[in-house]
Amino acid sequence: MITINKHYEKLAKSYLFVDIAKSVRTYQEEHPDREVIKLGIGDVTRPLPPICIEALHAAADDMAEPASFHGYGPEQGYDFLRSAIAEHEFQARGVKITADDIFVSDGSKCDTGNFQELFSPELRVAVPDPVYPVYVDTNVMAGRTGPFSDGRYAGLTYIAGNRENGFVPPPPSEEVDLIYLCYPNNPTGAVATKEQLRAYVDYAREHKALILFDAAYEAFIRDDSLPRSIYEIPGAETCAVEFRSFSKTAGFTGLRCAYTVVPSTVQAWKPDGTATSLRDLWMRRHTTKFNGASYPVQRAAAAIYSDRGRREVRELTDYYLENARVIRRGLDTLGLSSYGGINSPYVWVDADRPSWDFFHLLLDKAGVVTTPGAGFGPAGEGFIRISAFNERDKVESAMDRIVKAVSTS
Amino acid sequence: MITINKHYEKLAKSYLFVDIAKSVRTYQEEHPDREVIKLGIGDVTRPLPPICIEALHAAADDMAEPASFHGYGPEQGYDFLRSAIAEHEFQARGVKITADDIFVSDGSKCDTGNFQELFSPELRVAVPDPVYPVYVDTNVMAGRTGPFSDGRYAGLTYIAGNRENGFVPPPPSEEVDLIYLCYPNNPTGAVATKEQLRAYVDYAREHKALILFDAAYEAFIRDDSLPRSIYEIPGAETCAVEFRSFSKTAGFTGLRCAYTVVPSTVQAWKPDGTATSLRDLWMRRHTTKFNGASYPVQRAAAAIYSDRGRREVRELTDYYLENARVIRRGLDTLGLSSYGGINSPYVWVDADRPSWDFFHLLLDKAGVVTTPGAGFGPAGEGFIRISAFNERDKVESAMDRIVKAVSTS
Numbered sequence: 001m002i003t004i005n006k007h008y009e010k011l012a013k014s015y016l017f018v019d020i021a022k023s024v025r026t027y028q029e030e031h032p033d034r035e036v037i038k039l040g041i042g043d044v045t046r047p048l049p050p051i052c053i054e055a056l057h058a059a060a061d062d063m064a065e066p067a068s069f070h071g072y073g074p075e076q077g078y079d080f081l082r083s084a085i086a087e088h089e090f091q092a093r094g095v096k097i098t099a100d101d102i103f104v105s106d107g108s109k110c111d112t113g114n115f116q117e118l119f120s121p122e123l124r125v126a127v128p129d130p131v132y133p134v135y136v137d138t139n140v141m142a143g144r145t146g147p148f149s150d151g152r153y154a155g156l157t158y159i160a161g162n163r164e165n166g167f168v169p170p171p172p173s174e175e176v177d178l179i180y181l182c183y184p185n186n187p188t189g190a191v192a193t194k195e196q197l198r199a200y201v202d203y204a205r206e207h208k209a210l211i212l213f214d215a216a217y218e219a220f221i222r223d224d225s226l227p228r229s230i231y232e233i234p235g236a237e238t239c240a241v242e243f244r245s246f247s248k249t250a251g252f253t254g255l256r257c258a259y260t261v262v263p264s265t266v267q268a269w270k271p272d273g274t275a276t277s278l279r280d281l282w283m284r285r286h287t288t289k290f291n292g293a294s295y296p297v298q299r300a301a302a303a304i305y306s307d308r309g310r311r312e313v314r315e316l317t318d319y320y321l322e323n324a325r326v327i328r329r330g331l332d333t334l335g336l337s338s339y340g341g342i343n344s345p346y347v348w349v350d351a352d353r354p355s356w357d358f359f360h361l362l363l364d365k366a367g368v369v370t371t372p373g374a375g376f377g378p379a380g381e382g383f384i385r386i387s388a389f390n391e392r393d394k395v396e397s398a399m400d401r402i403v404k405a406v407s408t409s
Numbered sequence: 410m411i412t413i414n415k416h417y418e419k420l421a422k423s424y425l426f427v428d429i430a431k432s433v434r435t436y437q438e439e440h441p442d443r444e445v446i447k448l449g450i451g452d453v454t455r456p457l458p459p460i461c462i463e464a465l466h467a468a469a470d471d472m473a474e475p476a477s478f479h480g481y482g483p484e485q486g487y488d489f490l491r492s493a494i495a496e497h498e499f500q501a502r503g504v505k506i507t508a509d510d511i512f513v514s515d516g517s518k519c520d521t522g523n524f525q526e527l528f529s530p531e532l533r534v535a536v537p538d539p540v541y542p543v544y545v546d547t548n549v550m551a552g553r554t555g556p557f558s559d560g561r562y563a564g565l566t567y568i569a570g571n572r573e574n575g576f577v578p579p580p581p582s583e584e585v586d587l588i589y590l591c592y593p594n595n596p597t598g599a600v601a602t603k604e605q606l607r608a609y610v611d612y613a614r615e616h617k618a619l620i621l622f623d624a625a626y627e628a629f630i631r632d633d634s635l636p637r638s639i640y641e642i643p644g645a646e647t648c649a650v651e652f653r654s655f656s657k658t659a660g661f662t663g664l665r666c667a668y669t670v671v672p673s674t675v676q677a678w679k680p681d682g683t684a685t686s687l688r689d690l691w692m693r694r695h696t697t698k699f700n701g702a703s704y705p706v707q708r709a710a711a712a713i714y715s716d717r718g719r720r721e722v723r724e725l726t727d728y729y730l731e732n733a734r735v736i737r738r739g740l741d742t743l744g745l746s747s748y749g750g751i752n753s754p755y756v757w758v759d760a761d762r763p764s765w766d767f768f769h770l771l772l773d774k775a776g777v778v779t780t781p782g783a784g785f786g787p788a789g790e791g792f793i794r795i796s797a798f799n800e801r802d803k804v805e806s807a808m809d810r811i812v813k814a815v816s817t818s
Contacts, residue, residue, distance in 0.1 A: 003532065003586070008693065063663065064457060069456050069663070072452045177412070208411060251478075268411045288547060292663075294515070296706075297705075
């Protein structure tokens with residue numbers, strides 16, 4: 001009998017985006033003439049950088065001739081892309097990462113979801129709260145949790161962000177083996193300092209734990225004192241894996257390209273206690289279950305590592321950061337506290353009331369869609385996330401409407 | 410302590426393509442002036458159909474303007490592609506598959522590798538021998554096998570193809586829960602008849618087992634009496650999942666697009682014995698760990714479902730089938746028995762000696778690279794696979810050289 005993985009039954013259904021969609025539909029039925037402005041989902045809206053468009057066209061032409069046609073590529077990505085990443089993202093910042101440490105993929109959602117497969121189901125896992133649900137759900141599927149209740153799974157260690165710790169909580173006091181971190185953070189927009197990351201690296205080295213560091217939003221960091229990579233912290237090269245993506249950096253959410261960094265020096269342990277190379281293990285997984293990212297997409301990704309490419313990507317991220325400034329300015333006018341939105345495209349707003357109440361106020365009175373913080377975990381209750389990913393004029397109208405609605409409510 | 414998945418340690422290293430590459434390198438060093446012709450790896454060489462190139466360019470232009478830009482798409486694929494697949498691949502052949510049953514992905518390697526995640530680690534699994542290694546390795550990683558010895562893993566049921574059964578073995582005599590099938594077969598080129606597939610569907614229904622049917626090569630079937638989809642067998646819609654790919658159909662090995670068909674009627678069972686929908690379960694996995702295939706690639710895939718697209722794809726597969734005919738003609742001249750190569754791009758040659766001996770004969774005397782059948786499992790011993798994926802002139806020279814070399818050896 002074909003029996004299912006019993007852990008799938010523990011998965012709590014997420015109604016977050018379903019409930020949001022339902023509220024929006026109701027609002028639109030009641031206000032057919034009013035445009036709803038969406039600052040909810042974290043998806044980019046600006047076109048691809050022109051240099052990426054040119055690279056896509058050139059690569060499409062490559063595929064039209066036998067001499068330049070590309071069939072199966074290397075599973076870990078073409079060297080032209082892996083070398084460019086190693087040089088520009090790491091070596092140029094003094095970080096010793098080589099092309100061999102880079103594994104190109106079709107997305108960080110896959111990579112952050114798949115990486116836990118390398119490990120024992122008995123691992124103790126720490127995740128942030130509020131949290132990107134993929135870290136949690138994939139560990140539930142793998143059997144590393146108990147049942148779900150009150151917004152949390154038994155058996156997971158939740159590291160809660162709050163006002164007091166500025167949404168950068170310290171390492172857990174209990175012992176864990178695998179730690180998910182995300183900075184700049186989704187959903188709070190908080191960014192960890194070198195000092196704060198050092199505490200995690202020290203923890204990981206002391207406990208022989210591994211850090212999975214999600215740096216999908218690093219391109220939004222403007223403050224040079226903040227680390228863009230966990231490998232800027234000495235020692236991290238022995239205990240951390242980093243996930244990067246072209247999605248938010250260069251507008252690739254529809255093209256699909258990301259990469260995972262697994263330095264040769266990162267260790268894991270066999271059940272008998274002998275050390276083993278994590279990079280070899282990931283290579284085995286990656287080559288067995290993945291067949292490489294799309295060739296034209298890899299060409300488009302590599303295009304951002306020219307002078308012109310870097311300029312265009314900077315303009316793109318600057319655009320969204322200016323949106324975030326517009327959002328923060330509006331919130332300031334209202335005297336509402338907010339976090340993030342400076343080195344991050346997300347603004348995390350202290351709603352001073354339940355998340356869903358504020359969500360409904362903004363939808364019903366301003367016609368603006370945001371995301372209730374409670375949807376990201378219990379520690380998100382009382383907050384909403386406003387995303388800076390939209391066109392400037394829409395962000396400006398949204399904030400004008402919000403200011404009017406909240407100040408008169 | 411970060412402890413690894415102990416099942417990874419059972420994985421046997423595959424030296425097949427490493428050993429082939431080493432032999433080729435040695436040969437080239439000894440014969441620097443002689444061109445080596447590669448009929449080994451199953452990768453396409455012909456350019457993409459022109460209509461796909463045009464679709465890639467148009468989609469690249471879409472990504473250059475805010476109004477036509479595409480960010481995150483639906484994880485299960487755009488409706489324009491899923492509807493076209495359902496209509497042209499299934500409904501047009503009288504098979505009741507709808508767009509909702511189709512899950513678009515970036516490759517069948519991922520899909521065939523990932524699908525087993527939905528099930529209990531205790532399942533009894535049947536795989537073909539010779540076999541596409543992904544079916545086996547992903548089940549080893551999931552803990553469904555014992556140790557490896559003599560080319561096989563303990564705990565797996567191997568269904569061996571051989572001369573007597575024409576490389577379409579009957580269902581196993583023992584009880585299994587999950588069965589991998591691949592027709593047209595890689596590596597043997599054999600194609601199952603409706604009658605032969607019906608035996609598997611009957612077996613699956615009787616034992617509440619599930620068939621994972623890999624139809625990556627269905628576009629090469631020319632004999633209309635042969636099934637191109639397992640859903641042409643009544644009852645399969647309750648017990649089979651089908652994997653399809655644009656890789657060999659339309660030359661997408663470098664673009665990356667495939668799909669998995671999970672009809673709403675396919676059942677699986679919870680540990681307590683209650684029936685559950687497999688499609689819902691795969692939807693949960695797909696939306697949790699995958700973020701959709703690349704938008705321009707989905708546009709290129711959808712382009713093959715126009716009249717012109719179907720013509721161009723047919724020309725492409727006809728080209729490789731003609732190569733296969735050239736290969737079989739050469740083998741006939743030599744009086745060597747072969748299988749496949751008629752409704753399949755692979756020719757499976759009865760070497761009448763150990764696989765590696767014949768491989769070395771063809772490399773050393775003819776400068777032609779093939780794949781030793783023994784590399785696909787013990788039942789492949791005594792055979793080699795010749796791939797029709799190459800340019801016509803190379804296939805012709807390769808066969809001229811092989812005929813000369815073997816007839817004088």
